[in-house]
Amino acid sequence: MKNRKELRIGLVGCGFMGRTHTNGYKRVSDFFPALTHTPVLKAVCARNAEKVKAFADQWGYESTETDWKHLVARKDIDAIDICTPNDFHAEIAIAAAAAGKMILCEKPLARDLAESQRMVDAIEKAGVKNTVWYNYRRLPAVTLAKQIVDSGKLGRIFHYRANFLQDWTINANLPQGGEGLWRMDAAVAGSGVLGDLLSHCIDTAMWMNGGIKDVTAMTETFVKERMHQLTGKVEKVSIDDACAILCHFNNGSLGVFESTRYARGHKALYTFEINGANASIRWDLHDLNRLEYFDNADESKVKGWRSIHVTDGDHPYMDKWWVPGLGIGYEHSFVHQVADFLKSLETGEPCSPTFTEAHETQKVCQAVLDSAVSGTWKNTGIKN
Ligand code: SOE
Numbered sequence: 001m002k003n004r005k006e007l008r009i010g011l012v013g014c015g016f017m018g019r020t021h022t023n024g025y026k027r028v029s030d031f032f033p034a035l036t037h038t039p040v041l042k043a044v045c046a047r048n049a050e051k052v053k054a055f056a057d058q059w060g061y062e063s064t065e066t067d068w069k070h071l072v073a074r075k076d077i078d079a080i081d082i083c084t085p086n087d088f089h090a091e092i093a094i095a096a097a098a099a100g101k102m103i104l105c106e107k108p109l110a111r112d113l114a115e116s117q118r119m120v121d122a123i124e125k126a127g128v129k130n131t132v133w134y135n136y137r138r139l140p141a142v143t144l145a146k147q148i149v150d151s152g153k154l155g156r157i158f159h160y161r162a163n164f165l166q167d168w169t170i171n172a173n174l175p176q177g178g179e180g181l182w183r184m185d186a187a188v189a190g191s192g193v194l195g196d197l198l199s200h201c202i203d204t205a206m207w208m209n210g211g212i213k214d215v216t217a218m219t220e221t222f223v224k225e226r227m228h229q230l231t232g233k234v235e236k237v238s239i240d241d242a243c244a245i246l247c248h249f250n251n252g253s254l255g256v257f258e259s260t261r262y263a264r265g266h267k268a269l270y271t272f273e274i275n276g277a278n279a280s281i282r283w284d285l286h287d288l289n290r291l292e293y294f295d296n297a298d299e300s301k302v303k304g305w306r307s308i309h310v311t312d313g314d315h316p317y318m319d320k321w322w323v324p325g326l327g328i329g330y331e332h333s334f335v336h337q338v339a340d341f342l343k344s345l346e347t348g349e350p351c352s353p354t355f356t357e358a359h360e361t362q363k364v365c366q367a368v369l370d371s372a373v374s375g376t377w378k379n380t381g382i383k384n
Contacts, residue, residue, distance in 0.1 A: 004029070004035070004036060004037060004038040005036055005037045005038070005345075006037070006038060006039075006040045006078075007037045007038065007039045007040065007078050007079055007102075007342065007345065008039075008040045008042040008076055008077050008078045008079070009025055009039050009040065009041055009042055009043075009077070009078075009079055009081055010042055010043045010044075010045065010065075010071045010072070010074065010077035010079065010080050010081070010101075011041075011043070011044045011045065011061070011081045011083060012044075012045045012046070012068045012071060012080065012081065012082050012083060012084050012088070012092055013045075013046060013082065013083030013084040013085075013088075013106075014044055014046045014051065014052055014055035014083070015083065015180075017083040017106045017133070018044070018046075018055065018083040019059070020135075020331060020334045021081055021083060021104070021106075021133065021334055021338075022041065022044075022059045022061075023331055023334060023335070024331075024334035024335045024336075024337060024338040025039035025041060025338055026039075026041070026059070026060070027335045028335050028338045028339050028342065031320045031321065031335065031339075032320055032339045032342070035339065035342045035343060035346070036342075036345075036346050037342045037345050037346070038342075039338065039342070040062075041059065041060050041061045041062060042061070042062055042063065042074075042076055042077055043061060043062065043063045043064065043065055043071055043074065043077060044056050044059070044061040044064055044065075045064065045065040045066065045067070045068050045070075045071040046064075046066065047066055048066075049064070049066050052064045052065075052066065068084075068088070068092050068095075069095065072092070072095050072096050072099050072101065073099065077101060078101065078102060079101060079102035079103065079104060079129075080092065080093075080096040080101045080102070080103050080104070081103075081104045081105075082096075082103065082104070082105045082106055083106050084106075085182040085183075085188050085189070086108065086110065086111050086182075086188060086189050086190050086195065087111060087182075087187065087188045087189075087190075089105055089106070089109065089110055089111075089115070089119070090110050090111075090115040090116075090118055090119050093105055093119045093122065093123070093130075093355075094118060094119060094122040096128075097119075097122040097123050097125070097126035097128050097130075098122065098126060100126060100128060101128060102128055102129040102130065103123065103128060103129075103130045103131075103355075104130070104131050104132075104133065104341065105119075105130070105131075105132050105133070105355070105358075106132075106133050107132055107133055107134050107199055107200065107203070107358065108190070108195040108196070108199040108358070108361065108362065108365070109132050109355060109358040109359060109361070109362055110190065110362060111188075111189065111190025111191075111195070112190055112362070112366065113359075113362050113363060113365075113366040115190075116355070116358065116359045116362040117359065119355055119359075120355050120356055120359050123354075123355050123356075124356075129341075129344070129345070129350075129351070130351075130354055130355045131337070131341055131344075131350075131351040131352070131353065131354060132353050132354070132355060132357075132358035133334070133337060134199075134200060134203040134204070134353050134358070134361075135333040135334055135337055136200055136203075136204055136270065136285070136333060137203070137204060137207060137333075137352075137353075138317070138332075138333045138334075138336035138337050138340065139288050139330075139332070139333045139336075140289070140310045140311075140315050140316045140317050140318050140328070141283055141288060141289060141290060141291040141308075141310040142204065142283060143316035143317065144291055144308070144310050144315055144316055145208065145272075145274070145281050145283055145291055146207060146208050147316070148279075148281055148291075148293070149208045149209065149274065149281075153276075153278065153279050153295070154274060154275075154276025154277070154278055154279045154280070154281070155276045155277035155278035155279065156252075156276060156277045157209055157249075157251060157253040157274060157275070157276045157277075158253055158254065158275050158276065158277070159253060159254055159255075159256070159273070159274070159275040160205050160208075160209050160249065160253055160254070160255045160256075160272070160273075160274050161255070161256040161257070161272065161273050162201035162204070162205060162255075162256075162257050162258075162270070162271065162272040162273075163201075163257070163258045163259065163269065163270070163271050163272075164193070164197035164198060164200060164201055164258075164259040164268075164269070164270045165258075165259065165260055165263035165266035165268075165269040166193075166197065166260070166261045166263065166266055166267060166268055166269075167261065167262060167263050167264045167265060167266055167267065168261055168267070169184060169223075169241060169261040169262070170261070170262050170264065172223045172226070174226065175226055175227045175228065175229040176226040176227070176228055176229065176235070176237055177228045177229045177230050177231075177235075178228075178229030178230045179229075181229055183196055183239075184226070184237065184239055185228070185239070186237075186238035186239045187238075189239060191239060191240055191365065191369060192219075192221075192239030192240035192241055192243070192261070193239075193240055193241065193242060193243050193259040193260060193261055194219070194240050194243045194259070194365050194368055194369065195365060197259040197270075198243055198245070198257055198259040198365075198368075199361055199365060200270065201257050201259070201270065201272065202257070202361045202364050202365070203353060203358070203361050204272060205249075205255060205257075205272070206360060206361065206364075206382075207352075207353070208274065209249050209251065209253060209255075209274065210249055210250050210251050210384065211249065211250045211360065211380070211382035211383065211384050212247045212248070212249055212250070212255060212364050212380055212382060213247070213248045213249060213250045213379065213380060213382065214247065214248050214367070214377050214378060214379045214380060215245050215246065215247040215364065215367045215368050215371050215377065215378055215380065216245075216246050216247075216371050216376070216377045216378070217243060217244065217245040217246070217367075217368040217369075217371040217372045218243070218244050218372055219240035219242065219243045219368075219369070219372040220240065220241060220242045220243075221237050221238070221239065221240060221241050222241045222242070222262055223237060223241070224236065224237055225237060240369075240372070241260065241261055241262055242258075242259065242260035242261070242262055243257075243258070243259050243260070243368065243372070244256075244257070244258045244259075245257040245258075245368055247364075250382070250383070250384055268285060268286075269284070269285065269286060270284075270285035271283065271284045271285065278295070278296050278297065279293065279294055279295045279296060279297075280293070280294045281293050281294075285330075288327075288329070288330065289309060289310050289311055289327040289328065290307055290308065290309055290310065291308045291310050292305050292306065292307055292308070293305070293306045293308055294306070309325065309327075311324055311325055311326060311327055311328075312324045312325075317332070317336050317339075320339075337351075360382055363380045363381055363382055364380050364382070366380075367379065367380045367381075
């Protein structure tokens with residue numbers, strides 16, 4: 001740790017994402033020893049004083065705050081990490097940018113396009129470093145898929161398809177809103193599976209296969225009314241429980257995306273497949289260290305889908321972990337995102353996806369919602 005520059009973190013929110021990010025900060029310097037910066041867990045902020053104190057004690061934060069405005073004003077904080085429900089992303093990010101802080105924001109960037117535009121304007125005006133935690137990009141098998149696509153091995157790409165399936169909201173008696181359930185409240189989340197799950201798929205897709213030009217989509221809310229945990233009243237449900245998208249990418253390929261919280265038996269099944277003229281690749285979060293690859297140039301008698309165990313020393317990020325053949329997990333994607341953010345402090349390069357890139361994902365989400373309402377194709381406005 002000696003001689004490393006400190007990156008003093010102020011975390012807002014101490015739920016599930018607060019834990020994943022904090023684990024990333026804690027692990028990174030041990031496994032990426034060549035980095036010149038090291039995160040310091042300076043402060044964590046949440047409204048509930050007892051809860052935030054317990055989180056700070058458990059994870060090793062030096063201090064706590066109960067008002068994010070106090071955290072943003074602190075001189076001993078370099079970077080604000082936003083892990084709150086979506087309705088606070090914009091307000092905190094805009095204030096943090098104005099205070100000259102670096103910002104790491106949990107996905108999706110915002111509830112809607114207008115909000116994400118204001119966030120992009122704020123970071124551009126302030127010129128502060130920023131990134132959005134679309135963590136799946138940084139699983140070694142997913143990064144390898146990106147490298148294979150970039151190498152041109154797939155040839156002309158025809159199809160990109162992705163799914164993100166869950167089943168945790170099928171029970172009609174599950175309330176909406178409030179702690180742990182804010183993802184079901186459109187006023188807080190912005191949208192349902194679109195922003196929460198499909199945004200991951202859209203981010204990965206545009207990273208690998210370029211911009212999405214236009215979309216046609218349908219959304220469905222299967223349970224129309226639920227008791228709201230905060231008001232105790234039965235209220236209309238306004239989020240999308242399920243969403244299906246057809247789209248054209250700017251490179252001429254076709255995209256098919258599906259997400260739902262009503263796929264009985266699936267807890268977090270994220271899969272994607274890309275079909276090119278020469279080769280195809282596919283990936284499945286449930287087997288996250290594997291990438292499947294089909295190369296049409298293989299000798300015909302042995303031609304078939306290869307199952308690549310992405311755990312060798314020359315695979316992305318893997319030289320930092322154990323020995324070849326030993327896998328890593330979901331949590332490592334967050335360690336890798338911290339490592340890449342710290343690296344970007346050294347190089348001066350942006351840490352992708354930046355707010356500007358995540359705003360492109362918001363453009364697709366907006367077009368999806370508009371299309372689902374109008375029943376027509378919608379342009380995203382994304383040019384490349
Ligand atoms: C929802 O259940 C959720 O936790 C998302 O919010 C995350 O972004 C996704 O990675 C896993 O599922």
